Amino acid sequence: MSDSRSLSPADLATTVVFAAFIAVLGLFPGINAGSSGVPIVLQNVGPILAACLLGARRGTAATALFLALTAIGLPLLSGGRGGIAPFFGPGGGFLLGWLLSALVAGLVVARLKRRTLPVLLLAGVAGAAADYLVGVPFLGLYTEDLWSAAVQSLVYVPGDAIKVAGAAVVAATVHRALPNRMAGAAT
């Protein structure tokens, strides 16, 4: 699970604490988006936020740890879901996609080297898009029809757009409050 040769105590601590952060995001109640009735669950911005604050390597590690703990049976997903079932359900790809989400968002931030709102917004959008890249084909396995899987997934796009925008604002504020947080984090 953890590569001790590249994982210092500080890295282990951030990985563990941000895996816990993603879990705790699941405790915040969902916010109803206007009259649509589709609740916005905060948890899926967790990986993007973690990567925007910690970089690709530690952000992805935290996400992987969170998903592993969920899979072995802890009820850490939003709404108290847990166990291996959510990974086998139609939304399983969107869960696994969090890994790519964190990786892509972290790489964009590292690549552009600046922590301004536009950069973080771009990282968030790229991260969310990466999640769909895994989630939609996975759903397509169930439906045997990629197009219908894509149409079904459109429901989540408006909510995700709002969340990514919120995450970028939050990440920019945190970076201003604690500058040089990612210094020393190689990518």
Add this chain to the structure above:
Amino acid sequence: MTGGWYEPGTSPLHRAPAGVKLLVLLALAATVLVLHSPFLLGGVCAVIALGYASARVTPRRCLRLAVTLTLLVAFVFTIQGLLLGPAAALTICLRLVAAFSAAELFTVTTRVDAVVDTVENALRPLRRFGVRPDRVGLTVGLTLQAIAALTTIAAEVRQAAIARNAAFSVKALVVPFLIRTLRHSDELGQALAVRGDDDRP
């Protein structure tokens, strides 16, 4: 928090090794995805239902699963029925029910530490590449502690936001929460370094 979803029991399913159960689950998920016939898929669902009966899963738990599956099936059937027709939608929904309930049965009948042991054993051959299987338990424990600590922080941040009449401002909630989360990880990192965890053989 540590209890998770496991329900204690003494049935053969409870006593079967976690690794074997996991392999069976993966095989079953793969089978379900290649099956087309609603009758065969229905048969698979019936076998899984027998599994629930033999493991004596509590009615309350079964009801919860039934509610989840009903909502999921209603949603998926409506959309896929419109897009692909009722026959295809039925196949998709049966696959979903089979895969989901089988995975849930695994979680209900398998203790978290049994899964941790299985993962540790499975990772053992990777030791020469620098993976430390003995760290798995430590990492799980640390994360559970961190969840408890962050839950407390989240509650305090919420109280502070309410006191400032900002209970519904995402920024007033998440920004202080994240800053305190980062501080907490700094403290944990220092504590781990002092403990010399990195130097353990």
